Amino acid sequence: MKIFGTHISSGAFDYLSNHLGQINSIKEANNKLYRAFGIVNFFECENDFQLLKKSLLLTENIVSESDRAEYGDFQTNSELTNSIAYYLTTKKIQPSIVIEPTCGKGSFIIASLAHFNKIKQVFGIEIYKPYVWESKFNIIDFYLHNPSENKPDISIIHSSIFDFDFNSILKDIKTSELLIIGNPPWVTNSKLGSLNSSNLPEKRNYKNYSGIDAITGRSNFDIAEYITMMMIEQFQNKEGHVALLVKNSVIKNILFEQNIKKNAISGFEKHRIDSKKEFNVSVEASLFYFKLNTKPAYKCTEFDFYNNSEPTLNFGWLKDKFISNTKLYIDSKEVDGLCPFEWRQGVKHDCSSIMELEKRDGFFVNTLNETIELEDNLVYGILKSSDLKDIVVGKTRKFTIITQTKVGQETNYIERLFPKTFSYLNTHKKNFNTRKSSIYKNKPLFSIFGIGDYSFKPYKVAISGLYKTFHFTLVLPHNGKPIMLDDTCYMLGFSKKEFAVYTLLILNSDLVTRFLKSIIFLDAKRAFTKDVLMRIDLAQVANLIGKGKISEKLDVFNETYNTNLNMDLWNDFIEEISLVRNQQLELFN
Ligand SMILES: C[S@@+](CC[C@H](N)C(=O)[O-])C[C@H]1O[C@@H](n2cnc3c(N)ncnc32)[C@H](O)[C@@H]1O
Known part of the structure; x- marks a missing residue:
């Protein structure tokens, strides 16, 4: 049974019909209902009282359910x-x-x-x-x-x-x-x-x-x-x-x-x-x-x-x-400290219909299925969280246009230097200008976020913020160009491949996995965040695992991925991460 669009049991309906019919004053009605059920001011106003009395005669669904x-x-x-x-x-x-x-x-x-x-x-x-x-x-x-x-x-x-x-x-x-x-x-x-x-x-x-x-x-x-x-x-x-x-x-x-x-x-x-x-x-x-x-x-x-x-x-x-x-x-708390490198979130553009591209028959195609001609210069391969399933990734399904090298950089240069790219972006100017987030307000046309020197480092170690897979991926450059990551991913950028691989081996160790499991909340939408990743003290983990173990892991890595890397740069790596770590500790002490 329904009244005012809400359910009412037949018992409550009968009670109200039988007892309110003869009552004409709200005060009397409220007193009666208070005495019977303890409900204070059952009717908040005269209108409610009259409305209910009338509605008891029609048990239809008077008010339709609104969007809740x-x-x-x-x-x-x-x-x-x-x-x-x-x-x-x-x-x-x-x-x-x-x-x-x-x-x-x-x-x-x-x-x-x-x-x-x-x-x-x-x-x-x-x-x-x-x-x-x-x-x-x-x-x-x-x-x-x-x-x-x-x-x-x-x-x-x-x-x-x-x-x-x-x-x-x-x-x-x-x-x-x-x-x-x-x-x-x-x-x-x-x-x-x-x-x-x-x-x-x-x-x-x-x-x-x-x-x-x-x-x-x-x-x-x-x-x-x-x-x-x-x-x-x-x-x-x-x-x-x-x-x-x-x-x-x-x-x-x-x-x-x-x-x-x-x-x-x-x-x-x-x-x-x-x-x-x-x-x-x-x-x-x-x-x-x-x-x-x-x-x-x-x-x-x-x-x-x-x-x-x-x-x-x-x-x-x-x-x-x-x-x-x-x-x-x-048993993993020793890992808890401060990462010597800054974890960064990938590129954010909030304009996927225009900025997310695929390559078909030598042409770029956007998600609106438009075929586009672009100069190669600003086009970069990009990985999403779902592309980080493997331990090493060297190519991408998707591409994007990197319009800036740092946040806030002027974008006028695109028209001068890359007319095809400009024409494409400019045709879809409206899509950029109607982006909801206020971070794009008063920023140069076609602005993106999550971009800086680090984005252009050739080697990256990345993790998906969304998937709860606890593994890190080495991202290699493709055709001499660094691969970008989208804003669902976090990354560290490296100029030297060895540094990236040492970091990868450390981060994929059981010790780091155990530590991450002890600090991340699996039921969070974004389980891995910058705050979480910044707690991994790489220098400390490198120390705990030791050069010998990393060297063994590197042999396996070389065999699996057909590479020929060695431990020659390990001491330089340790020196760099320890130096940064000690500077950080000084700052915090
Ligand atoms: C998740 S439901 C739970 C309802 C009830 N507590 C239960 O457990 O069945 C949340 C309720 O909050 C009400 N609500 C939403 N915003 C409210 C607000 N600003 N003040 C009071 N109630 C609100 C909704 O109409 C809805 O009935």
């Missing part, structure tokens, strides 16, 4: 909310106040009413009016089936969480035990940006990231992360607990920030759920639990929600190091 993408709308099924509430009772949690920050249809509220019998007050906040109704209908239905259950005061508030004044409820919370429970929206601020949605907190850049990081995506965050942070800031000094279903990335970020923020929270638990089964989405998510008003803690224990007797691993801060698996970290 901007609200990150994934309602939690009652089996899961009940299991979560049950789990909390096994931890002896018996709250007197329950807050559901984005309550949707009220599944967590119902599960709380069913499992916690000491609740005195419930606050549910929800932005979408049909869900506010549905929560109330579901509460009626719950009490019609469970008339003897404890009936706290229940407020279901129609508001955006970002406008809700928590101080209005904070004053009631003194010594009472609080439970913040729910499943905040699964949507990122960049997705909201693309939907032109205003469902965002006011302080958009709330982590205070600045400059390029903010622009290129480091500031991209899930609004669930913001809501979780809001809850922490508001309630960390109150007795209580937080249990929220969130993406794993949110949990990782909250733990990461804990080292700086030192919030009064601890007892972190991450219980992995099967999002495909529960929400039919392919997102890694978990129940995130922690305790409020405690000495700050910095480590989180991970469990499988469906079999949560034994923890699977621990992650978080170990002194000043952030790690994904403490056990693995212990």
